Amino acid sequence: MSESAVQIIARGPRFIAETAAEALDADPMLEGATYSILEEDEDRGIWRIDAFPTTDEEAEGVEATLKAHDGLSVTVEKLADADWLAMSLSGLPPVRAGRFFVYGAHDQGRVPRNTVNLKIDAGAAFGTGHHGTTVGCLQAFDELLKRERFERVLDVGCGTGILAIAAAKSGSKVAVGTDIDAPSVRIANENAKLNMADARFVHASGLNDRKVRGQGPYDLVFANILAPPLVSLSQDIKEALHIGGVAILSGLLRTQERRVTAAYLSRGFVLERRIHRDAWSALVLRRMG
Structure with missing residues (x-):
């Protein structure tokens, strides 16, 4: 488990979000990464990826993969020290x-x-x-x-x-x-x-x-x-x-x-x-x- 639990959030157009999700799936180093993808704002055409890495290395890999896709806004938020699941x-x-x-x-x-x-x-x-x-x-x-x-x-x-x-x-x-x-x-x-x-x-x-x-x-x-x-x-x-x-x-x-x-x-x-x-x-x- 990562020393400080984080949630990584990426927002952008559907095509870019789906392409980024495919990149997460294709990376063998991120095979166990947990994430979801859904439509957040239908009127604005905004889709959202939420990732919950379990190690520091996985967090770095997910963040880097998402940031590599122009058009995605990526933020990393620390989770409270609690049973967030x-x-x-x-x-x-x-x-x-x-x-x-x-x-x-x-x-x-x-x-x-x-x-x-x-x-x-x-x-x-x-x-x-x-x-x-x-x-x-x-x-x-x-x-x-x-x-x-x-x-x-x-x-x-x-x-x-x-x-x-x-x-x-x-x-x-x-x-x-x-x-x-x-x-x-x-x-x-x-x-x-x-x-x-x-x-x-x-x-x-x-x-x-x-x-x-x-x-x-x-x-x-x-x-x-x-x-x-x-x-x-x-x-x-x-x-x-x-x-x-x-x-x-x-x-x-x-x-x-x-x-x-x-x-x-x-x-x-x-x-x-x-x-x-x-x-x-x-x-x-x-x-x-």
Whole structure:
């Protein structure tokens, strides 16, 4: 963790902001950097990037990358010495995505009766359900569930475990999540217990890990990660699915859709749907061969 926690904020036109976000994704030294991008002022056409680096080196890299893009106004603000993540989550409203209702402990009394309710506390893991990528995945899943069922589901890069938990609570008999980050796996398993969901999360470095491969082939694979690993994992995700299985991919910007889609089309997938939330995209692809 950085000696002094900071938030880096960049504002500018959409094209420049998205280009800067792509640069953050493309830098291997910033692979774990956490940031969001959204439209701040529709009338003025201003988009905003908020980054929360966890080390001094990461903070320097993010700041330098953003400042390298002319047209962005970049500021660095120190965060108070407090559990700022928990504080920020306490102010987040619940999220509805189709049949799914995502909420935190502070919204315990606002839970509907006719929804699949997911109580998610992030801790140190990504995926509260508020980010456009997670909402897009849940929306895509909800639409698919209207016409088919998925007995075996894999969540690659599970974070808080929200997607595998959603699958388990929607009737999937096998719901497995995997992450290269051990704290995320611990948090995901805690969230599964909290939701009384029969989902299991394992610490694994790839889809070829026996704990992952042994439960396949899968009917559905979630991968809410980043565009570069989505491309590099395209063959592994194909092999994890049976023919006719579905991949729901997110963690990518709209500007990265073509690159990611092309990688999967070349491996025998067909694109069934795109979902856009802010600058983010979720893709629904089906393995045909």
